[in-house]
Amino acid sequence: MSKAFISCDLEGCSGIVNYQFSNPEGKFYQQAQAYMTGDLKAALQGLQSAGADEILVNDSHWNMTNIRIEDLPLGVNLISGGTKLDSMGEGLDDTFDAALFIGYHPFWGEPQGVIAHTYSGDVMEVRLNERTVGESGIVGSLAGYYGVPLIFVSGDTVLREEIRGLNPDIHFAVTKEGRTRLAARLYHPDDVHQQIEKEVGKAWRNRRSIKPLAVSSPVEFAVKFKETPMADICMRVPGTRRVDNLTVAYSHKDYLIAYRAFLALLYIANSVKTPPM
Numbered sequence: 001m002s003k004a005f006i007s008c009d010l011e012g013c014s015g016i017v018n019y020q021f022s023n024p025e026g027k028f029y030q031q032a033q034a035y036m037t038g039d040l041k042a043a044l045q046g047l048q049s050a051g052a053d054e055i056l057v058n059d060s061h062w063n064m065t066n067i068r069i070e071d072l073p074l075g076v077n078l079i080s081g082g083t084k085l086d087s088m089g090e091g092l093d094d095t096f097d098a099a100l101f102i103g104y105h106p107f108w109g110e111p112q113g114v115i116a117h118t119y120s121g122d123v124m125e126v127r128l129n130e131r132t133v134g135e136s137g138i139v140g141s142l143a144g145y146y147g148v149p150l151i152f153v154s155g156d157t158v159l160r161e162e163i164r165g166l167n168p169d170i171h172f173a174v175t176k177e178g179r180t181r182l183a184a185r186l187y188h189p190d191d192v193h194q195q196i197e198k199e200v201g202k203a204w205r206n207r208r209s210i211k212p213l214a215v216s217s218p219v220e221f222a223v224k225f226k227e228t229p230m231a232d233i234c235m236r237v238p239g240t241r242r243v244d245n246l247t248v249a250y251s252h253k254d255y256l257i258a259y260r261a262f263l264a265l266l267y268i269a270n271s272v273k274t275p276p277m
């Protein structure tokens with residue numbers, strides 16, 4: 001009995017270039033849902049053809065209700081809605097044989113990363129044990145904590161480099177080439193789907209030779225916020241350390257606890273966001 005976990009984000013999917021797509025209030029959001037579902041279905045096709053018995057999909061974008069269950073093939077389960085304790089990693093545990101990320105995007109600060117960000121608009125950088133990471137590295141390491149290898153990611157060309165830096169054995173399908181943060185040279189979705197299906201199949205057959213991402217203990221998340229009051233309020237959390245004016249760090253021997261504390265810091269920081277001036 002083989003089991004696959006998919007975390008599906010939206011910004012890195014085919015066809016998507018700016019907030020008109022990624023924001024549920026945006027003009028092109030419904031189109032974006034179709035693009036996201038198309039990329040996801042290609043991955044599901046790849047997994048099912050390659051023999052995965054059980055597949056769990058976690059909807060990982062914005063309000064996390066972007067995917068409609070009836071659009072997915074029979075036998076696939078979907079975690080929909082939020083707020084979820086483990087956010088983009090909700091549902092992961094040590095029973096899975098592999099993890100796959102669809103439609104992921106680069107971390108904040110990459111000039112050609114399409115809609116590049118790290119979890120929220122409040123965050124300028126996340127360093128995991130001194131290394132700058134994006135959502136792929138953070139959620140991929142949660143899978144690694146459970147001994148589950150991240151075997152496949154889809155997204156833009158900037159993300160491909162980010163993933164190579166994590167582990168060059170992880171399979172990748174390119175969806176577009178970023179021109180700026182809000183513009184891209186798009187590949188035709190049909191071409192992208194073919195590529196995703198093919199690479200996912202290869203990744204699944206190859207899953208046993210791809211090592212889970214490992215983070216040494218103690219695990220430290222250092223979060224650089226956009227505004228100093230965000231760092232100030234995070235100091236209310238026991239065990240936090242002020243690194244500099246904008247940066248707060250939290251450290252724990254256990255990755256899962258450090259990851260959840262990191263998510264908690266984001267919520268607390270957001271509560272003191274300065275209104276537009």
Ligand SMILES: [Zn+2]
Pocket residue numbers: 009010011060061062
């Ligand atoms: Zn997203």
